[in-house]
Amino acid sequence: MPILQWSGKTLIPPQPARLILDSVIHPNGAGWPDNPVKNHLYLGDNLAIMAALLPEYEGRINLIYADPPFFTNRHFSARIGRGEDSRKPREWQLARGYADHWDNLDEYIDFLYQRLALMSRLLAPGGSLYLHLDWHADAYARLLLDELIGAENFLNEIIWTYHGPSPIRSAFNRKHDTILAYTKGPHYTFNADAVRIPYNESTLKTFAASKKAGFGKTPDLERGKVPEDWWYFPVVARLHNERTGYPTQKPEALLERIILASSNPGDLVADFFCGSGTTPLAAARHGRHFLAVDATFRAIHTARERLVRAVSPAFAIHSTSETALTDQKDPIYAFQLSNNQVNLTSAQTPAYWEIDPLWDGRIFHSASQAVLPLRFGEITRQLSVPQQKTGHKICVRAVTNESEQIQIELMPADLPA
Ligand SMILES: C[S@@+](CC[C@H](N)C(=O)[O-])C[C@H]1O[C@@H](n2cnc3c(N)ncnc32)[C@H](O)[C@@H]1O
Structure with missing residues (x-):
């Protein structure tokens, strides 16, 4: 079994963060003040936060979606205010988003390795882990997951395709991401019927013309098909009603498909790189509970806003002894x-x-x-x-x-x- 090596490779027992309950949000007042809270956002480094969550959640999370930095060596800016329309760069007001900057590949791989090891401990038997990357590092991550979760537990390599402008003239335009899906053991949740999609027009026409077109296989034209492992969803830049301005925000439809396929209502879904909160939003919308972490206040706040807009069930926000949510500033509003x-x-x-x-x-x-x-x-x-x-x-x-x-x-x- 091939194993990936890099300098200094070793699993370091992580130091748990000290978690501080900062707030409990009741969107629209629902359940205020004492509805039990089963949904949580955390501000801080996910390594220390996952370590702090182990005593309560080890082997208890049904689905983890992870969308870490991709090893692009870029700094991503957020678009703030109302000028976040992709078609109008002159109106953009930019602010700091998040960094995807590394000294070398070893540093990046080690960052992923330590975190994926904890995610695999947090995953429940029968749970699923979806790791979202692109061509920069997906090949290395596949070997990390084979080592940590087991090659026999590989479920799918999903290709998410999209299109959009690109400056590249010396290669084919890079317009897909790769999502590696693994399960914790052979008895896992996969709700094929929850994610069926209609057959395309030409298939419907072919079968209307000839029942024999499937060479012995009869598709269920009414219920639709289970999607292939390549998906097309437009990027968020094209989705006016979803765009928050947070960089590298993923489409809600992508998360909905993953959540509907690999979890059940009442399950616990986690995203330890939650950014603008697409996963907690989709989880809340479909009756799943969530844990979501991000290292920046902008991300946690964007997630809070989206959950409030969607009138999610109550959720708590936690900081750590290293992070603060509220600035000690003179009020500028009255x-x-x-x-x-x-x-x-x-x-x-x-x-x-x-x-x-x-x-x-x-x-x-x-x-x-x-x-x-x-x-x-x-x-x-x-x-x-x-x-x-x-x-x-x-x-x-x-x-x-x-x-x-x-x-x-x-x-x-x-x-x-
Ligand atoms: C690719 S973005 C996630 C985007 C998200 N899926 C969405 O739909 O908005 C990666 C996120 O990981 C966060 N991040 C990077 N390193 C982190 C760390 N060590 N702990 C917690 N969050 C981290 C960044 O702040 C960033 O928001």
């Missing part, structure tokens, strides 16, 4: 409490704001949120406060266009106990 409402009174508006009506000074319980609509329209200036109590401050958190989170406390005056 809010006023009147009766049962908080009003945004400053001329300047944030991209997101939310309120905790019973602020305990520690964990933010978000009962109500305002999100800038994706393409058109203004953010709401008024949120209602579901409950107030004497002695309890109301806390407002607001996030700027540049993804800085600011916190402001309001004291309700003369409230009945």
Whole structure:
């Protein structure tokens, strides 16, 4: 069995992060304040976070989708504000996204190896792991997964094809990614019927003309076919209603297919490189629970916004002792409490704001949120406060266009106990 070697190859026992519960978000107030929370976003390095999750989740995650940096040696920028339309580069406002920069290939492979080893420990028996890469490193990753999960557990090499402009003139345009799928053992979930797609027109016509066209095989023309291992989905740059401006965001349809095929409602789905939160969004939409990690606040905040817009079930956000979610900055927005409402009174508006009506000074319980609509329209200036109590401050958190989170406390005056 061939094994990949590189200098310094060894599995290092990872140091678990100290996880800090920062907030619990109840989109649209659903279940506020004490619905049990089964969905989690974590801000920090996924190695230390996965190590911290082992005691609770080892062998318990049904599906892991991993979309790490691809070894492109690039820095990816985020497009912020409303100017994120791919067709209008002059209107782009850019901000830091994430780095895919490495000293050498050994460093990158070791980064993947340590993390894939933990993912394979977290995976439940019968669970599936989908690793999304491209031509830069997929060949090495295949050997890593053969070693860590077992070549006999290889399920599919999925080719996701797309098209779009490219400056390349000296080779064929590189317009596919590779997704390597492995399962933890032979008894795994695969819901073929949940992902059937219609046969194409020409197949339908051929079978309408001759029943013998399948050479003995009769396709189920009504239910459609189980997709091949090559998929076409347009890139997010072409999907106006999905684009968040977060770099290398993946299409929701891609994640939906993976989730529907390889998990069941009520299962736990994880994404330890979650970026803009496509996996948690698709998981919530299809009744799965999620764990999602990213190293940048911009990613975690983008995921939060998308989950709030989609009115997901409640979810928690955790930081680590190394990461902070809220900046100690002077407020640039003004809010006023009147009766049962908080009003945004400053001329300047944030991209997101939310309120905790019973602020305990520690964990933010978000009962109500305002999100800038994706393409058109203004953010709401008024949120209602579901409950107030004497002695309890109301806390407002607001996030700027540049993804800085600011916190402001309001004291309700003369409230009945
Ligand atoms: C290719 S992007 C993921 C995009 C995502 N699938 C989406 O649809 O938006 C890779 C992500 O991995 C994150 N990342 C890189 N290294 C990380 C680490 N050590 N721990 C956690 N996240 C990391 C980056 O911040 C980036 O958001």
